[in-house]
Amino acid sequence: MRYFLLGVSLFIALSSLGKTSTLATADQGDLHFEEVVIIKQKKNFVCVRYTIKNIGNTALNLLGETNRTKDNLTIRVYLSGDKEYSKGDVLLDGAYIDNNAVSDGKLLPGKSFTGELKIDLRLKTNYLNVLIFKLDDFKTVSESDEWNNTYPVIL
DSSP states (O other): OHHHHHHHHHHHHHHHHHHHHHHHHTTSOOEEEEEEEEEEEOSSEEEEEEEEEEOSSSOEEOSOSSSSGGGSOEEEEEEESSSSOOTTSEEEEEEEOOTTSSGGGEEOTTOEEEEEEEEEOTTOOSSOOEEEEEEOTTOOSOOSOGGGOEEEEEO
8 A cells, every 4th residue: 555655646746747847838939830832833943931930938049059050940841741740751951040040049929030942842753742841850949839840831
């Protein structure tokens, strides 16, 4: 009986610990794609304009800890057969947010950032005809919701 009570006490303590940490992350910023629009499409490439918005409660730093762009927020583009990102999707292209794209490197709550990207489509087939845009693949930005960082576009 003593081990049972010890187990129940441990379970309750761990459960309340998880709830506390969830509440703490609810005050963070949260990035998501507002839209991705095709602005030019040819046989071998497509140009898109994307808009990212901070729908969270605090400002998010889109730049890394150094002055190099290689540790900034990433946008990667995958080729998929459906609208959901999965590990089997094919990486086509990607980009880092430029160091001077956002003033002070921070995206304030409710503010948006718009950029453009040219994507090579030579791997596209009839079965793989969906582009999945994915934010922050390298988890450089701490967000309250990491699950809303994809946006599908059907070609």
